[in-house]
Amino acid sequence: MIPELGHFALIIALVISVVQAVVSLVGAAKNNAALMAIARPASLAQFFFVGLAYAALTHAFIVHDFSVLNVVQHSNLVQPLQYRITGVWGSHEGSLLLWVFIHSIWLVALAAFSHHLPQMMISRVLAVMSLVGSGFLSFLLFTSNPFERVFPAPLDGNELNPLLQDFGMIIHPPLLYIGYVGFAVAFSFAVAALIAGRLDATWARWSRPWTTAAWSFLTMGIALGSWWAYIELGWGGWWFWDPVENASFMPWLVGTALIHSLASTEKRGVFKSWTVLLAILTFSLSLLGAFIVRSGVLTSVHAFAVDPERGVFILAFLVIVVGSSLTLYAWRSAAVVSIGRFKWFSRESVLLLNNIIFLTAAMAVFIGTMYPLVVDAFGGGKISVGRPYFDTMFSMIAIPLLLLLGIGPTVRWKVDNWKRNSKVLSFFFISSLVLGMLIPFLVEDQLNIAVGLGLAGAMWVASTTFKELFSRLSRGASLPLSYLGMVMGHLGLAAFVVGVTVTMTYHIERDMRMVPGESYDIAGYEFRFQGVKKIQGPNYTADEALIEIWYEGKKVDDLIPQKRIYSDFGNPMTEASIDVTLFRDLYAALGEELENGAWSMRVYYKPFIRWIWIGAGFMAIGGFLAISDRRYRQTVTSRKRRRAGTNATVADNVA
């Protein structure tokens, strides 16, 4: 009964979303306040019904309703409660339901926090959001119904993939989806502005906090995915250039370009049509990501069970979204006039360069990810692109990016004089370069250009960022949260670069064959293998090793890596054990039992690897700081006052 209720709620939500979109678009076109006014309540209704469906599926998982196919396939009686709740998004169908649910949360948030916008604008934005949502709802209902029944109902279900039974997996997909779907908001603002034919700076101001929020969530989602892979897959890597990772990385890269371009458009009224195009592109890449993951066209860790019908559906959806928004763009953007003027050496130019660099990076990922598909389609055989391609591309792209990032925030809008800061900047540049090159030489007794450049780049960015911060402080200038957000974000990137260069160069990875009692030295740490015992978990049994770690005659930690066998299939699962400090990780993963009581084992030394995720965390926090800036709320109230007496106020009251 409850699953049918959930299914029915989804159908109602689909109907509402289509009706809402049509009615409010017509209302906005005819300037009919009554028609436009349905946008907000209808959004709330969509949220309610999708939420109901989501609750229904969660309920089925919690109470072990094995008459529902999805529950049978992804949970069993011994699965702990928290993994039954998260098991909802462990499948293709369930994760799509989560996607739709998050879409409705963004929708209702937009409706709730947009009372400062003219009714016409917000009706259109909510209408475009609903149209996008109706696409996903149809996808869910027509190809991937999560409430499908199975008869007769089995007594127990299949275990959720053990890889997904992990804390990282509880939060990684929701955060990632919040980011992906959040870019639909930026897209909706852009398309609404195109429909209105009013591409002035105001749409940029309105969509900016939403876009930054989506970007911050996506940053966290990607970082968590990386962290989860590091712990859970037992390979100790943090990024694999897997097609699905790339699928999330492409919208991130273009989204990063977008949040920078939005700054130019909002503050100076430049790059208007470019910013619109970026917003469309970012969301299109989110959809492309969905296509890559759901269609199973590319070999990946993340592949769900493959169904060509789904791929075709998303591809069609992608073509409709991209095609219609680009047509609209071609039709409307001719009328856009850029009012802002700027000289060569100005913040505008620097931000434009930033955009070029990030798009180049996105392009590099796109080519590496999609090329095998193209080759295969033309009968060129099955190929894949190795990770050295991506590593080479990104180390080349990092150099101009870091160079630019050191200068960018010191440059003024409109026009600046290079000489104003040239002495200080040259000093920082040269000393970063010297120090960067010197550090690997002093620590390792060996010159290392790659590490040197990475450290130099990070120091260059950090030093100029702090320089700008201090000169602002000494001028007595205000430090708005949006500025501090930028500082955080840029420092985060510096930390990230340090983490990546040091880890990639100085990490030590050993596959070992060890007998209890043996020990092995890595980077001065002694790994003493004490033995393996059997233990019993809630829904698994495991071999658990004990490895003592000693450093300079003192015991540092016990590592207890496990090899788990989950009850259902006898599927082995590696559970790594890690000793963490800010400057290095010691990592042990258990392989398999060999002859004579020996075990194969991975032992890793990973210096500075935490800096990668800390850096990403800084970036995300920077984004959240930026959107909590008073500026957005101030413009809200002042705009409200200015608008008094217009029909918008009437509509606001209605809503």
Added chain:
Amino acid sequence: MNKRSRRKVLVLALVFGVSIATVLGLTALEENMLFFFSPTQVNAGEAPQERSFRVGGLVVPGSINRLPDSLTVQFEVTDNAENMTVEYTGILPDLFREGEGIVAIGSFAAGGRFVADEVLAKHDENYMPPEVADALKASGQYDYSGKM
């Protein structure tokens, strides 16, 4: 500089950046492309001798042979038409098992042995690497019922 010519320069800069990226990208791409071969193709001598490539198939039951006192393993993979031997030193993935589909990345070493640097197994119960599925279909040995 007026608006029109400035826009031109900006567009040119963009085109320039994108084309540089494309050229560099395609060069790097060319060098790091890994082709896939089935055991039948490898035995027919179609795989490159000098370059890394990927090979995939099902692990032949009973063929896994661990060399004593080392982490070196030899096993055979098959597309159900022909078999070939893969040698790998290191820890095999969790889901590496007899009869299951795997993909190995490596190249020929001295003596014509295929030595893998990396062995990938499928990641969940229902999933088979698409290349392996295609190789099995090509040899007419694919079981369309789903599970292998």
